[in-house]
Amino acid sequence: MKKNIPEIEELVRLISKLPGLGPKSAKRIVLKLINNREELIKPLANILAQVYKNIVRCNICGNIKSSNSSCTFQTCSYSDKNYTQICVVENIADMWVIENSGIYKGYYHILGGTLSSSDNKKTDNLLIPSLVERVKKDTIDEVILATSATIEGQTTAHYIRDSLKDTKVKISKLAQGLPIGGEIEFLDDGTLVSAFKNRGPVVSD
């Protein structure tokens, strides 16, 4: 009875690829879209076309930027202030989380992924050479490696440390240990080992 419309099928297929969505929720979204042609389909189609056309990755710092301007995030352009630290993260989401926490004020460098330990350490897609350039060229005192506490993230951190060994910059990485609210009973061995190794004096906050 029901014949499928190819455009709708394709729309469901694409939307169900997005994180957190499956075929069922994609169908629900498509129904909402169909019922809101002017308010949703039209502006979404337009803004996606614009983003596709205008938003590119900065080939210095790896952040996204408008294609017709220099890097507006000042993760690599130094118009406002001269920071002395670069925080190296794997992807944009990591930077957003750190930004939101307010703990860090300085430049960012978005690698665009990690080294894969299995994949012969291919660094083709990672913005490591431009990081070395930035450190050499600018007044950077410290590079903070904020890669994940995974094998890939730590492999990447070591690789970057080696890449920067000719510069005199200070290189640090985020502390490992108990997460806030973490109960000893449920911690994995790796976290426990880190927490013991990195133990420090008891200080009042």
Next chain:
Amino acid sequence: MKKNIPEIEELVRLISKLPGLGPKSAKRIVLKLINNREELIKPLANILAQVYKNIVRCNICGNIKSSNSSCTFQTCSYSDKNYTQICVVENIADMWVIENSGIYKGYYHILGGTLSSSDNKKTDNLLIPSLVERVKKDTIDEVILATSATIEGQTTAHYIRDSLKDTKVKISKLAQGLPIGGEIEFLDDGTLVSAFKNRGPVVSD
């Protein structure tokens, strides 16, 4: 430090309007999109533009269809078979659920909403006149009112029954009672009243 890109802001805003999504999941989706320009942004922009251009509502049966063809769903065109029943539903999602259940084979009529009991019973947006036309014109024996068991749905059902009173068509509505798996203890009064009123003989399945 972080300056916002207006296109990205707008994309997050639009996506967070979709059902089941909020600002956080919208951000996650936008990040996924940014990282998959060719695989996601481009095809999504294209298919949305196509859907906006090509997919319209059939003004006879209320279903969606390609703008350059007659109603391909055969909810109102009678190329394959001559059914004798029309199932009247509030929206496309309702039709999809009924289709998937396999319980019904016949034509559909999608109203596009319900009468609002508060809103002076405005029927402007509901495809009720074309339903009357269909019933008058074609060989329809029965109209099955599959509107929701809500005040609005039942008000709409009554309104449609009145609109069809000049035709000789049989008008039925879906049974009300215990849902499968429903425990008496947790049923609301309305459902209990319906279940008692509509009680029937005990038959072996």
